[in-house]
Amino acid sequence: MRASPWMLGLVAALSIPAGAQRIGFQEDFSVPGEWKIADWPGLTGLESITADGEQATFTTLAGTFMTGPSAAWAPTWPDWDKDAPAGLAMVYRKYPVTVDLARYHYLVARVTYSGTYMALALNGWDTKACYTTGLHAVDLRDLKQGSLQGVQPIELRLTFLNTGARVVVDEVRLVESLTPEEQAGFISAGLDLRLERLEPQPYHELEALDARAGAPVRLDLPEEKTVYRDTSTGAVVWKLTRSVRTEMVDKFNADGSALPLYNRSFRGFTLYDLSAGAIRELPDLRGAPVMNRTDPSKLYVLQSSEADGKAHYLIRSTDFRTGETAVIAEWDSEDSGGAEFGPSPYSGRLILGLKEGRAIYLIDPDAPVDQRVRRVPLPMRMKGSSFSDDDRCVNWQRCYYFQRWQMDLATGQTQIAHYPTYGGHEIFGGDTVVGRYGTLMLTHRQGLLPCDETNGDQVRIWSNWAQDVPSDYGQLADDDRWLVTNGTDGAVAGKRLLIDGRETGTVLQIVHDFTSRNSWDSNTYTRVSPD
Structure with missing residues (x-):
């Protein structure tokens, strides 16, 4: 007009x-x-x-x-x-x-x-x-x-x-x-949710367990495992560990039968093997783990050290059930920065970003030995690297800025990426990103670039609600349908929520957090099993 x-x-x-x-x-x-x-x-x-x-x-x-x-x-x-x-x-x-x-x-x-x-x-x-x-x-x-x-x-x-x-x-x-x-293009007021308002008993009536929460763990005795029902939802909950330190977990393995444990042992790498019903400790194996995308028994571990102004990186493949290990890649680097190690959502490739540094390393375990590692120099300090576009591009955040960047690996072209989902920590799953919590959650593929009117539908409404559902953090299931997130305020405060991405009027309360004297760190990062 x-x-x-x-x-x-x-x-x-x-x-x-x-x-x-x-x-x-x-x-x-x-x-x-x-x-x-x-x-x-x-x-x-x-x-x-x-x-x-x-x-x-x-x-x-x-x-x-x-x-x-x-x-x-x-x-x-x-x-x-x-x-x-x-x-x-x-x-x-x-x-x-x-x-x-x-x-x-x-x-x-x-x-x-x-x-x-x-x-x-x-x-x-x-x-x-x-x-x-x-x-x-x-x-x-x-x-x-x-x-x-x-x-x-x-x-x-x-x-x-x-x-x-x-x-x-x-x-x-x-x-x-x-x-x-x-x-x-009309956007309605959204679904009028009828949230479950189920409240638990203090510590789920496990006062004795709470009283022992700060007791030292004896490594020569079996781990204390507790199975109980959530007093708000009735869900069966397995409390797997009882460490005096704050423990966290990483992503499940390929079939959901095991998950790595962090801050657990000074003697080696540990994970909980659900098929065996016990913790497995791999002595002398330390480092950041990434689960193999297809083999549920294998994981990759990055070990790094520094000497004479150079960093030394070693990536091993380990079968945690047999103990068999193999060297995938080993190299020295003059690049500075803290290691951030992760997998591709599309293939068996791995990515190593150097937080606060200016380089990314791409690792292909299936390539010839002398071609497995590729160094990608960056024009700025970075954090949070990832693949996108079927491994054709890498993405990173300008370190401590609200700026996302993307590089086309074939051409070397870099450009600022799109950031439409401000308002909380984004949730990832496969090739999908969900974010912007509250009444309107949005979704887009990883590696999204700025949009004009021809491709604005690359940013879609994931959920539209008439009332606020305050939450933060979470994870999508591998099929990008089911989302688990943490309620942070109001009727959903302290509650783990399950949301159906095909029918987002389904907002279910799974469990209530804080069964004993654990901390924000151990209750915040939800992980979803592939099964």
Whole structure:
């Protein structure tokens, strides 16, 4: 609607005669406009706001989470920007009009390009309209807020994740009815969930177990295993270990019959073998494990050491049931950084990223010995590396920034990747990512790049709920259907939730956390068995 100005000549909604135009307000973004930075602590403005006479481009800064109280943990590298901005930008604009929102209660927005998270708010309340590119609409009556009812002044607010990427906005309007095109992009209020409100007894009535929680573990005696019923859901729970230290687990093996244990032993690597019903300890085998994708008895272990300014890396394949081991790769490196070792979701390949360093190593256990390791230099410090696009690309986060990058391994081309799911720790499973907790969870494939209107459907709504389901962390099952996450507040606080990705109205309470004096670390990271 380029021929119309940003506001269609309205002076007040009360003066609109019967039969007037369908549109009660319109911002067409043909000019940059006078956007102001929100006066909230810890928020920033934008790198730039430009317009080409048809739409506006909002370019974000490159933000870090090492600001505010977290600045005390900021790195001391010579190349660290001590003045780096915070992670969120927020700008707003007030308009010299009033609109009858009882009549013009549909908000419609079109985004033509998106490289980072953006939320559109009207009169102080965030909407679901701009989760991806394209034309989308919401009904303001669904929000049930006083500033969205009756005759109101109009304020638009835009919140961005500072990744250095840009978002291009075409228009925002308030209308009394939807056209067929607008209706196709309509987002409803969401499912009205009937959450289970099952509360447990303290420590699930295992007071004696709680009383022994801090007792030292004797390594010469069998492990104490406890089987009990959750007093809120009735689920059968197996408490496998009883260490005086905080223990954590990694991903299950290929058939769900074993899982590695961390912080367990000073004598070697340990895992719980469910088929044997006992802990297996592999003496003198230390390091970060990755389970073999197809063989349930095999795992890869990375061992690293440093001498004379060089790092030495050794990757072994181990059959934890027979004890047989084989060297997969061994090499020296002058690259610095902490080892982050992981698998490909597509193949048997492995990836070793060097946190705070500038290199990634790709390992192919099936390649000829002299071709198994490939070094990939990076143009910045990194953390959190992964494969995507059937191993054709590698991805990483710029270290301590809200910036994702991707490299095409064939061409070496690097570019900023998309980040649409800000709002909690993302959940991974296979090639799928789910994130942005609360009332609207989104999903996309790993390695997502910025979207225009031709491929905005690469970001999809995974769940749409009328009420908030506050949670964080979790994991998807290997089929990308079932999701387990941790309730963090309200009716789901302290509860492990199971959500069906095909019917997201199914939000089930599995168990309640904190059976005894364990900690946040041991209760936060859920792992889902492939079986």
